[in-house]
Amino acid sequence: MIDSFQQRAAALDAADELAPLRSEFHIPQHEGRDQAYFCGNSLGLQPRAARQAVIEELDDWAMLGVDGHFRGRHPWMPYHTFVRDGLAHVAGAMPSEVVAMNSLTTNLHLMIVSFYRPTRERSAILIEQGAFPSDRYAVESQIRFHGFDPATDLIELAPDEPNGTISIAAIAHAIEHHRDRLALVLWPGVQYRSGEVYHLGDIARLAHAAGAIAGFDLAHSIGNVPVNLHGSEADFAVWCSYKYLNAGPGAVAGCFVHQRHAHTTSPRFAGWWGHDQSTRFKMGPDFVPTPGAEGWQLSNPPILALAPLRVSLELFLRADLTRLRKKSVWMTAFYAEAIEAVLGTHIDIVTPNEPARRGCQLSLRVRGGRERGRALFEQLEHHGVLCDWREPDVIRVSPTPLYNRCADVIPLLRVASAFLN
Numbered sequence: 001m002i003d004s005f006q007q008r009a010a011a012l013d014a015a016d017e018l019a020p021l022r023s024e025f026h027i028p029q030h031e032g033r034d035q036a037y038f039c040g041n042s043l044g045l046q047p048r049a050a051r052q053a054v055i056e057e058l059d060d061w062a063m064l065g066v067d068g069h070f071r072g073r074h075p076w077m078p079y080h081t082f083v084r085d086g087l088a089h090v091a092g093a094m095p096s097e098v099v100a101m102n103s104l105t106t107n108l109h110l111m112i113v114s115f116y117r118p119t120r121e122r123s124a125i126l127i128e129q130g131a132f133p134s135d136r137y138a139v140e141s142q143i144r145f146h147g148f149d150p151a152t153d154l155i156e157l158a159p160d161e162p163n164g165t166i167s168i169a170a171i172a173h174a175i176e177h178h179r180d181r182l183a184l185v186l187w188p189g190v191q192y193r194s195g196e197v198y199h200l201g202d203i204a205r206l207a208h209a210a211g212a213i214a215g216f217d218l219a220h221s222i223g224n225v226p227v228n229l230h231g232s233e234a235d236f237a238v239w240c241s242y243k244y245l246n247a248g249p250g251a252v253a254g255c256f257v258h259q260r261h262a263h264t265t266s267p268r269f270a271g272w273w274g275h276d277q278s279t280r281f282k283m284g285p286d287f288v289p290t291p292g293a294e295g296w297q298l299s300n301p302p303i304l305a306l307a308p309l310r311v312s313l314e315l316f317l318r319a320d321l322t323r324l325r326k327k328s329v330w331m332t333a334f335y336a337e338a339i340e341a342v343l344g345t346h347i348d349i350v351t352p353n354e355p356a357r358r359g360c361q362l363s364l365r366v367r368g369g370r371e372r373g374r375a376l377f378e379q380l381e382h383h384g385v386l387c388d389w390r391e392p393d394v395i396r397v398s399p400t401p402l403y404n405r406c407a408d409v410i411p412l413l414r415v416a417s418a419f420l421n
């Protein structure tokens, strides 16, 4: 059966008009051949252009010193604007609604400080049960910081579906149930463990109807599924750039603030780089924010870290997210079909089967318990099939349309089938 999937994979790859994009990336090697790399959900592969982009900045620094701020090939003073259109594209936002800065968790704190304005009557935050730990820590600490108690004000919605996913009906029910005390709904665009996709517009609408703010963690969405942050009316969103955006380990993260908050007078934690650009260097004592997302910047940005993001986003603009998503839908369906057909007696796919409810990630749970799952994961790694593991028992496989091929699933099928049977 694996042979027939191999033939189909070869035909699909040969007909794939996006296949040439793979050559834009360095593919890690295993015993002289390309790894089957499925960890774009964790750390995306290096675009070949990244090295040159960093070297150019090092050279400009060497040759120009401080003048690089104005006379560099990509002057550092307006450097964040070189990633603005790309970020707007992947976020479905207006350029003034996005900014590259800090890390995801830092941005989450900055956003919660501005948009979580608890009162005695309305102080609760709704998140999903099993949220990424950093998000939970951020939310819990913010509730405490504001003088409230997470024991009552942190509401964690349990999965209502058999695979541990959460239906929109359950989210609607929870929001309705807590409607009078909800200050903020903080939701993932794609849940990191299950791979379930949530539709931002639906959740934002429900949150707003209850009088709450709608914020999103798009760590697993950006560059994976098209999102329409502006149209969804989300209040804010944050994401990292080292996963599907392929901008390198610890890359500069992203932040979205909806245009209707561009001139907000809500409090914020301010820094000089968020000050109105026309008067920033007058060095006055009073903070006047730049309108839009850029007004939340704190510091001048790390140019060496932004350089890979710049060239990586250029690839997204070239490839176009709609075309990438189209490939992702059929490629992920092929992977799901192959895994079910060959390994279905041993493995359950936890991620919803409907294309609209998943991105490229398939979360696999091996029957027979954690130890068997972990052993399979290690066996795959040993044979150059790079997935990732999420406690307690999930193997994540994320074929990304930028550089994965259908043929990459074949070593996964062969190794897993030999191990499990």
Ligand SMILES: Cc1ncc(COP(=O)(O)O)c(C=O)c1O
Pocket: 103, 104, 105, 106, 132, 134, 135, 188, 192, 217, 219, 220, 240, 253
């Ligand atoms: C869903 C989610 N939220 C938050 C984080 C934390 O990101 P950072 O370390 O960049 O703050 C991650 C990291 O993988 C994540 O997947």
